[in-house]
Amino acid sequence: MSKDKPTTLTIDDTQYETNFSVNYLRRTGFKRKDNKKLLAFIPGAIKSISVKKGDKITAGQSLLILEAMKMQNIVTSTIDGTIKSVNVKQGQTVTKNEVLIELV
């Protein structure tokens, strides 16, 4: 249903003349996760925040509660660190992938 103009695909140093498929063209590039930026995985509202700038935190420690889909989701960091900034306030609504907390 969708055939591009012939193009080339390189496999093991050999260039093959061929077409791409719909799903191949839908690929999104690989983006390395920045584990110093904690993002909202879902839109919701900030229920409570338990840290502030300068606080030293450990991996897995509860940093803030994001309420979404009637659930209270605990936001944690995967690494130990120090809080660089808390970018949200209690009661604020956030969108998906909004940066909630940044670590130094």
Next chain:
Amino acid sequence: MSFTSKIMDFFKKKEKVQTGGGTKAIEKQIAMGKMTARDRIKTLLDPNSFHEYDLFVEHKCKDFEMDKKSLPADGVITGTGTINGYPVGIFAQDFTVAGGSLGLMHARKITKIMDHAVKLGIPLIGINDSGGARIQEGVNSLAGYGEIFYRNTLASGVIPQISVILGPCAGGAVYSPALTDFVFVVDKISKMFITGPEVIKTVLGEEISMEDLGGAKVQAEVTGNAHFYSTSEIDCFEQIKTLVSFIPWNNKNKAKAYPPKPPRVGYNIETVIPTDSKKPYDIRDIIKATFDDSDFLEIHKYWAPNIVVGFARLNGETVGIVGNQPLVLAGVLDCDSSDKAARFIRFCDSFNIPLITLVDLPGYLPGIDQEHAGVIRHGAKLLYSYSEATVPKTTLILRKAYGGGYIAMCSRHLGADFVFAWPSAEIAVMGPEGAANIIFRSEIAGASNPDEMRKLKVQEYTDKFANPYIAAANGHVDAVISPNETRDYLIHSLKISENKSETRVQKKHGIPPF
């Protein structure tokens, strides 16, 4: 009541129930571009072949004033009939009756025809057109779905199961088609998703239309949930009729044999493959040049197009064909194509359909997205399915068969019964360019003219390894054959493997890398 008046009374009752949701609801259905459930059955099945069961079944729900509501046939029509003389069991949900919603008795009508089809050994066709669970019946609706899914699973591999999505099929309901063997969708009419656009908008704030989320095109091209795509219900029914002619009624029989026919004139097998091995061609041209009447029913045509699967006939017998497609992504194997082929192979193995594999691939598709999507796990499914299959397996290597791709495409090592190769076959661990760069790395680096040295080494490798003879010398290939001998060799291997039997260690079942 006299005998005659009893019969007249019956006709009146029957007519009343058979009008379904009434003229207004029927008009609405037609305005949406959809046929009514009864018309669908009438059009798909042979004329006057449909015998309906359970017309007078009624729901037993008393909550939410349901006891005051009468739902004709409880929103689903079930029965048996024939398609081109083949017996089938069929159910069609009636969208004009409570939106075709599923309640317990509606579900029990379906499970009854499913149990029936298994006992009788006939294929089952389900026409899905429903708003989902009947909320008023609560848990009983869920019970109904559960009973259907359980039977889909138990019937899997016993009788062919076909799902036709001619309306919404959402939430839990969509798992029944997902458990069946072939799913048919029609553009603008089929809608399949687990959570719909409204829920996605409310929870995630993401906006998407029903068509873009789970319409026919998406299911046919992107998700692979649909095996057959068409632009009208009539075309869809033609596809179903064609499919039914290729497959057996149940797993104890073979598909019906037809009079043998040579390929049609106009497909010359010798002129299909370009001389430059890096240039593409359409594998379907090879198929049309080889199999009976050049007739090929392609399955999953728009999903994972870098591999081609489908049914054809050889000497009148149905065969299942798996072929790499050099026209798309150079015919590489990847997550989706491995899934597509593995599923098809298992259907053929369950239903006694011999497999013919056509090989021309440079390897697997490289990429971070492939690795992170689990190409390891998905690719393993193809190895598993080929090894597990005990139907006659014939492999023909047309051109490239490099590395892991050579193994995965039904090589001798995975239990192929016959492995043939054309003189153009290149059975090697890697393509010449890649191989030369690795093996002769130091010679190329140390040479006064590295480019010239590389060209020389690539040519050396090509001359020595890019052919079928080393594999043939080791007995990995049974015969090198010329393209013109292909049909003869394939027919012979099919005939001679008619009574093939393989003994395997008894086990409940293996654990395929789902």
